[in-house]
C-alpha cells in the first residue's frame with residue numbers, strides 16, 4: 001500500500017532568536033534541534049493522531065510537512081513524490097490543507113467568509129464560473145447557512161469559525177488535512193460537530209487527517225493510529241485502540257493516567273505525572289524522558305533508547321517497554 | 337449541620353441589557369469543593385466576579401453573597417477590599433493576570449500582605465513557605481523571579497500561592513486548568529485536593545471540563561443561560577442527572593464514551609439571547625424533552641432527595 | 654491580592670468601519686476636526702470661484718487697508734486682497750501638504766512592507782537607510798537641497814517627502830513584522846499564494862490603518878513646515894500666495910497694520926487644530942488601544 005504522506009528520519013533545527021546585527025552579518029545564528037528522528041506514515045483516508053504536551057514540537061512538525069519550515073535532515077514524501085522541487089511542493093499545496101489552532105486568526109480579518117472559502121480555488125487558478133455559488137456550495141458542505149458568506153471572521157462564533165476553516169480546507173478536495181488542535185476552545189456541546197464532520201469526510205470522501213492535539217479524549221475517539229511526541233521525538237506509535245489499551249512507553253501510560261475522569265466513582269489517587277517537560281535547551285542525556293519516568297533505571301540516564309517494534313505496526317523508544325505498569329482504568333479492559 | 341460558609345441567595349447581575357445572572361443561589365460549607373459547570377457564556381465568570389465582590393464596572397447587582405453570615409455585596413467598597421484576600425481570593429485561568437509583570441514574585445507576595453502587621457522578613461518567609469507548599473521547586477529562588485520566567489504550570493501554582501497567602505475562607509478558581517496541558521492539569525488537581533485537606537475554607541471551582549469536576553468536586557451546580565439548572569453531589573450529577581441539559585452535557589463529553597463510538601452527540605442550537613426576560617425554560621429551544629409547559633412557565637425546583645434538585649418541568653417524570 | 658477582572662469575555666466587537674464612524678461622530682473634538690478639515694478642503698477646491706478678487710492684482714493706492722466691505726480681510730503692503738490671497742493660500746497649503754504626505758505615505762507603505770516581509774538582510778539594509786535619512790536635520794537638509802535646485806513648490810515637496818518616508822516606512826515595517834507570522838498569512842502561504850497576493854490582498858488592508866491616522870496627524874506639521882519655509886523665502890515663491898509668505902509680509906508691516914499677521918495666522922492655526930483633532934479622533938475611533946498607549 002502506498003502512503004499518503006511519509007516522513008523518514010526528519011530533523012528540524014530552528015534558529016534561536018537573534019538580533020539585527022546577526023541578520024546583517026553572514027554568520028549563521030545558533031540553531032536548536034526541535035524535532036529529531038521522526039518516522040511517520042499516514043495512509044490514504046486514515047486519521048493519524050499526534051499527541052504531545054505543549055512545546056513538544058507538534059506545530060513545528062505540521063509546519064515542516066507543509067514546507068513552512070525547512071528540514072535539516074530526512075525525507076518528506078507526498079503521494080510517492082519526494083518533496084524536493086517546486087513541482088512536488090505545488091502538488092502538495094493542491095492536495096493538502098491546514099486547519100490552524102486559532103480558526104479566527106487563520107482567516108484574513110478584512111475579507112468576508114464567502115471570499116475566504118473560495119480563495120484556495122483562486123490561488124490554484126481553478127476556473128470557477130460563479131464565485132458566490134461556489135461559496136454557498138462549500139458552506140453547505142460543512143452545514144453552515146448561506147447568510148454567513150457576508151460576515152467577517154470576527155463576527156463568527158468559535159464553532160462557526162472552525163467550520164469555515166473546514167470549508168476552506170475542502171475547497172480543493174484535498175487528500176490530506178492537517179488539523180492543529182481542531183477542538184481547542186470549543187465547548188463539549190459543539191466539539192462533536194467538528195469531530196463528526198471530520199469523521200464523515202474521512203469515511204465518505206477518503207480524506208486523510210493528521211490531527212494534532214493534547215486532548216486524549218478527542219484522539220481516543222477519532223484517531224485510527226496515534227503517535228506520541230516528547231521533546232521532539234516520537235516515543236511511541238501504533239494503532240490507537242492498542243496504544244490506549246496497552247501503552248508501551250511509560251510516558252504514554254502517564255499521559256493516559258493523568259487524564260481526569262468525569263466519573264467520580266473512578267476517581268484515582270495517583271493522577272499526576274511528576275515534574276515538567278524539560279527545556280529543549282537542556283535535553284536530558286540518555287532517554288529524554290528519564291527525568292520524569294517512574295520506572296527509570298541506570299541505563300536510561302546514559303543510553304538513548306532507539307526505536308523498537310513491540311508488535312506489528314507498533315514502535316516504542318524505551319529500554320523497559322515490556323515492564324510498563326498498565327492503566328488500571330476498568331474502561332479499557334473490554335476494548336482489548 | 338453548620339451554617340454554610342458561602343451562601344448566595346437570588347443573585348442577579350446585568351451588564352446593561354444583558355442579564356448574565358438570573359437569580360442564582362448556591363452554597364458551600366467549610367472543607368467543601370464546589371464545582372460550577374456549563375458552556376461558555378452561561379455566566380460562570382460573572383458569578384466568580386460577584387463572589388469576590390468585583391463585578392465589571394457598570395454592572396448592576398442584586399441579591400446576597402453571604403460569607404460567614406455577612407452580606408459581602410452590602411459592604412462598602414473599602415471593607416470589601418479588606419475582605420478580598422483575607423476572606424475571599426481568586427485564581428484566574430490566566431495566571432499572568434494575578435501578577436504585575438515588572439515586579440518580582442517575592443515583592444508581590446510581600447505586598448499582598450500589606451495589611452498584616454508582622455515584619456517584612458517574616459512576610460517574606462511566609463511567601464517562601466507558601467510557594468514551597470504549592471510545589472514550586474526552590475522557593476527562595478522563585479521569590480526573585482518575575483512571573484514570565486516561570487512555566488505555565490508553575491505560574492498557576494504561584495497564582496494559587498498568592499490567593500492562599502492571607503488564608504482566605506473562600507477560594508474561587510475560574511477555569512484554573514483550562515490553559516494547561518493534561519499533565520499540568522493533573523498536578524493542579526492534586527494540589528487543590530491536598531489544599532482542601534489543610535485549608536479550613538471552601539473552594540469553588542469553575543470549569544467547563546467535566547473531568548476536573550469528576551476528579552475534584554464534592555457537589556456540583558450546573559449553569560445554563562445565567563441560571564442554576566441542577567445541583568447535586570458529583571455522583572448524583574454524573575450517574576443520575578435529572579435535568580436534560582446536564583444529561584446532554586455529559587453525553588457529549590468524549591471522555592464519557594469508552595473507545596471510538598462512531599458519532600459524538602452534540603447539543604444543537606446555542607445559548608439564548610440574554611437580553612430581556614426569558615419566557616418559560618431557557619433550555620427549551622434545545623431540549624429534547626420539552627413539552628408545552630416549558631414554553632410558557634418558568635420551570636419549578638424539583639428535589640430528588642436531600643442533596644439533588646433540578647429546575648425542570650419534565651425532571652420528575 | 655489578585656484582583657483583575659476577566660477581560661476575555663467581552664462581547665464580540667461591532668462591525669468595524671461603521672462602529673468607527675459612529676464613534677468619530679460621537680467624539681466632539683473629532684467631529685470639530687472633521688468639519689474644519691472639510692471646510693478647508695472645500696475652500697481650497699473652490700478657490701477660483703469663491704475668491705472675491707484676483708490674489709495677484711496690485712493696487713498700491715489701497716495698501717494695508719483694514720476691514721472694509723471691498724476687502725473683508727483688508728489688503729497687504731501691495732494692496733492685494735488678503736481674503737483672496739488666504740483662499741488661494743489654502744489651496745497651496747493643502748495641495749502641498751496633502752500631496753507630500755500622500756506621496757510619502759505611499760512610498761513608505763511599499764518600502765515598509767518590503768522591509769517587513771522580505772529577507773532579513775534586506776530588512777537590515779533598509780532599516781539602516783531609514784535611520785540615516787531620518788538622522789538628517791530637516792532644515793539643514795532643506796537648505797542643502799534648495800541651494801542645489803533653488804526654492805519652489807517642487808523642491809518643497811521633494812524635501813518633505815524625503816524626510817517623512819523613513820517614519821512611515823518604519824511604522825509599516827513594524828506592523829508587517831508583527832503580522833508576517835500571523836496565522837492568516839501563514840495560511841495563505843500553505844495555500845501557495847504568491848508574495849504579491851499576500852502583500853496586496855492580505856497585508857496591506859491590515860497595516861494601513863495606523864498609517865492613515867499618522868498621516869492625518871502629520872498634515873498640519875507639513876502645513877507648518879511649508880509656512881515656515883515660505884516665511885524664510887525657501888518655499889513658495891512670491892508673488893504666489895502662501896500663508897507663510899503672507900505671515901512674512903504681515904510681519905514686515907506689523908507696525909502699520911497688524912490685521913495682516915492676524916488674518917494670515919488664523920487659518921494656519923485653524924487648519925492645524927482641525928487636522929490634529931481629526932487625526933486624534935480617527936485614532937481613538939479606529940483603535941482605542943493606541944489612545945491608552947500614547948497617554
Ligand SMILES: Nc1ncnc2c1ncn2[C@@H]1O[C@H](COP(=O)(O)OP(=O)(O)O)[C@@H](O)[C@H]1O
Nearest residue numbers: 014015034053054055056057058059060061280
Ligand atoms: N520559529 C521558531 N523559532 C525558534 N523556536 C521555535 C520556533 N517555533 C517554535 N519554536 C520552539 O519549538 C518548540 C516546539 O514548538 P511547537 O512546535 O509550537 O510545539 P507544540 O505545537 O507541540 O506546542 C518550542 O520549544 C518552541 O519554543
Ligand SMILES: Nc1ncnc2c1ncn2[C@@H]1O[C@H](COP(=O)(O)OP(=O)(O)O)[C@@H](O)[C@H]1O
Nearest residue numbers: 351356375376377378379380381382392662664
Ligand atoms: N464585562 C461585560 N460586559 C458585558 N457583557 C459581559 C461582560 N462580561 C460577560 N458578559 C456577557 O455575560 C454573559 C456571561 O459571560 P461569562 O460570565 O463570561 O460566561 P462564562 O464564564 O460562563 O463563559 C455572556 O453573554 C457575556 O458576553
Ligand code: SF4
Nearest residue numbers: 287290293300318319
Ligand atoms: S527508557 Fe527508561 S527512562 Fe526512558 S522511558 Fe523507558 S523506562 Fe523511562
Ligand SMILES: [Mg+2]
Nearest residue numbers: 058059101180
Ligand atoms: Mg502547537
Ligand SMILES: [Mg+2]
Nearest residue numbers: 380381382662
Ligand atoms: Mg469564563
